[in-house]
Amino acid sequence: MSRKVTIGSTRRRKEIPDFFTREECNHIITLAKEQGLESSLTTSTGKGKGLTLRDSNGDQKLSLREMQMTLEDGFDIYLDDDDIRQMYAELGVDLNKDGFLSRQEVDGETIRKISSYVMKVEEEQPIKKSRFSEQTWIYPDKTEDPLVQSFQDRIAKLTMLPRVLIDKFSYFQVVHYGKQGHYNAHHDSSYLDDSSTCCHLTESKQCRICRYMTIMVYLNNVAEGGETAFPVANNDTYNAYVFRQTGMMNLNTRCQDSNLKVQPQQGKAVVWYNHFINASTGWLGDVDPLTWHGGCPVTKGHKWIMNRWIAVSESREVDLAVP
Ligand SMILES: O=C(O)CCC(=O)C(=O)O
Numbered sequence: 001m002s003r004k005v006t007i008g009s010t011r012r013r014k015e016i017p018d019f020f021t022r023e024e025c026n027h028i029i030t031l032a033k034e035q036g037l038e039s040s041l042t043t044s045t046g047k048g049k050g051l052t053l054r055d056s057n058g059d060q061k062l063s064l065r066e067m068q069m070t071l072e073d074g075f076d077i078y079l080d081d082d083d084i085r086q087m088y089a090e091l092g093v094d095l096n097k098d099g100f101l102s103r104q105e106v107d108g109e110t111i112r113k114i115s116s117y118v119m120k121v122e123e124e125q126p127i128k129k130s131r132f133s134e135q136t137w138i139y140p141d142k143t144e145d146p147l148v149q150s151f152q153d154r155i156a157k158l159t160m161l162p163r164v165l166i167d168k169f170s171y172f173q174v175v176h177y178g179k180q181g182h183y184n185a186h187h188d189s190s191y192l193d194d195s196s197t198c199c200h201l202t203e204s205k206q207c208r209i210c211r212y213m214t215i216m217v218y219l220n221n222v223a224e225g226g227e228t229a230f231p232v233a234n235n236d237t238y239n240a241y242v243f244r245q246t247g248m249m250n251l252n253t254r255c256q257d258s259n260l261k262v263q264p265q266q267g268k269a270v271v272w273y274n275h276f277i278n279a280s281t282g283w284l285g286d287v288d289p290l291t292w293h294g295g296c297p298v299t300k301g302h303k304w305i306m307n308r309w310i311a312v313s314e315s316r317e318v319d320l321a322v323p
């Protein structure tokens, strides 16, 4: 009788001290430096083509928070109330300074002005971006490095997932944050959506990222800051709309409001499940919304991490097929 393989069914998050030794951490940092790092992007970086006004309460005017959400979605840039007020002053809008722009005031011309203003901010103040770091990818199948090779075994052992699944997506990301480096709250995976399939196993253009698990390892001790924050961890009353309104995704300024902050510690792994299990298929279910997380600003020193995601598709048969 064959045993039915599933991808597990837990919502737990785990911290594993000493998943890597100090030497292993340093080795990965050296590899990343040798390879060279480049500015991190997010999936929405560079969108900003057309702004969709986030008049979330439908009162036909944009509050400061609604303008912030408009820019967060359009440009992945996180401005605070003072930034927005300054932008309005410089652009000569909101002349009565009440912090509201009526829908009529936000005409095509104003949107164009706001867009070019925000693109300038993005260039001049990268700290306002949702992700402020640099990164590189390491591909175990393209290196002879024995340490990198051994990761696959370790990841298989840790996750207790079939080796064939682990081997299908083996690469990992090394990320470096300098002073004030941060990553605002996000989900590592995409919500299910019938109109697209999982990216990494198809060539489909209309695809989404399906990362069942995240394994993140701290590669150094951070002098100050740089915690990994889970703003709504264990929040039984989570409501997506309310969470969005609070602006707590902006970890660059709101880290202290997070329910859980994990301290960086060299060699420690933090592991969590981004998805639930679909009860009928036993395979990929929807995103667990409480996995919102990100990196708090590094206030002193540097922070190095490694991200390894367990990528799956919607189909057990596809994922477990031997190539
Ligand atoms: O830097 C951190 O602590 C979190 C990083 C993260 O969430 C990511 O790279 O996806």
Ligand SMILES: [Fe+2]
Pocket: 186, 187, 188, 293, 294
């Ligand atoms: Fe993440």
